[in-house]
Amino acid sequence: MSVAAVILAGGSGSRLGAEVNKVFLPVKGVPILARSVLTALTLPDLSRLVVVTRPAEREQVAQLLAPYLADREIWLVAGGAERHDSEWGALSALAQEIDSGGVEIVAIHDGARPLASQALWSAVITAAKTHGGAIPTVEVTDLITSDGTRVDQRVAGVQTPQAFRAQPLLAAHRAAAAAGVKTTDTAACLEQFAKPAIRIAAVPSDSGNLKVTWSQDLGRVAGLLQA
Numbered sequence: 721m722s723v724a725a726v727i728l729a730g731g732s733g734s735r736l737g738a739e740v741n742k743v744f745l746p747v748k749g750v751p752i753l754a755r756s757v758l759t760a761l762t763l764p765d766l767s768r769l770v771v772v773t774r775p776a777e778r779e780q781v782a783q784l785l786a787p788y789l790a791d792r793e794i795w796l797v798a799g800g801a802e803r804h805d806s807e808w809g810a811l812s813a814l815a816q817e818i819d820s821g822g823v824e825i826v827a828i829h830d831g832a833r834p835l836a837s838q839a840l841w842s843a844v845i846t847a848a849k850t851h852g853g854a855i856p857t858v859e860v861t862d863l864i865t866s867d868g869t870r871v872d873q874r875v876a877g878v879q880t881p882q883a884f885r886a887q888p889l890l891a892a893h894r895a896a897a898a899a900g901v902k903t904t905d906t907a908a909c910l911e912q913f914a915k916p917a918i919r920i921a922a923v924p925s926d927s928g929n930l931k932v933t934w935s936q937d938l939g940r941v942a943g944l945l946q947a
Contacts, residue, residue, distance in 0.1 A: 730799035755834035829881035848883035852918035856925035
């Protein structure tokens with residue numbers, strides 16, 4: 721089944737203390753965003769790669785990624801103020817190919833997670849083919865609520881890449897747009913608007929698939945790459 725990979729790259733560097741979008745920062749000589757793009761390009765069934773950027777950063781992203789693409793083509797799509805807007809922008813760009821059946825699975829990834837492996841991408845894509853949708857999860861330990869209470873129940877943290885059958889995903893986003901609703905993430909949009917309901921499978925991941933949020937995360941990524 722043909723796959724479109726969507727990488728969201730419209731974040732900021734504010735919590736990191738950086739003056740630029742954090743996905744532009746290099747780790748061991750390679751920009752964070754480029755690491756996600758390079759992994760996505762290795763997917764065997766990839767038919768389209770979409771990178772969602774801030775409109776003002778489009779040219780900067782193009783220049784940053786150019787040395788890593790060789791003859792491979794990517795689409796740069798303008799994102800919005802919220803994650804839902806950026807996902808909708810990517811799906812709108814892919815809509816013709818999805819409607820025609822040219823794209824059957826869409827995998828959506830946060831560009832600030834540079835260590836998501838090809839094996840994880842492939843696992844969620846395979847699970848989405850079987851079930852309709854798939855998200856990588858990792859058990860969260862030592863969780864404490866805002867009032868200081870320790871959570872004893874088993875809790876799973878959700879990561880990306882997440883993968884879904886393309887036509888139900890596009891239909892759910894179209895329904896959300898018609899209703900004027902923005903959801904927190906892709907799975908939430910499907911849960912609220914997919915008709916009929918889509919089963920979303922959990923795919924085991926690990927804490928190594930970390931999201932770069934704070935300055936110390938850059939060192940953690942570098943250490944994991946070194947290991």
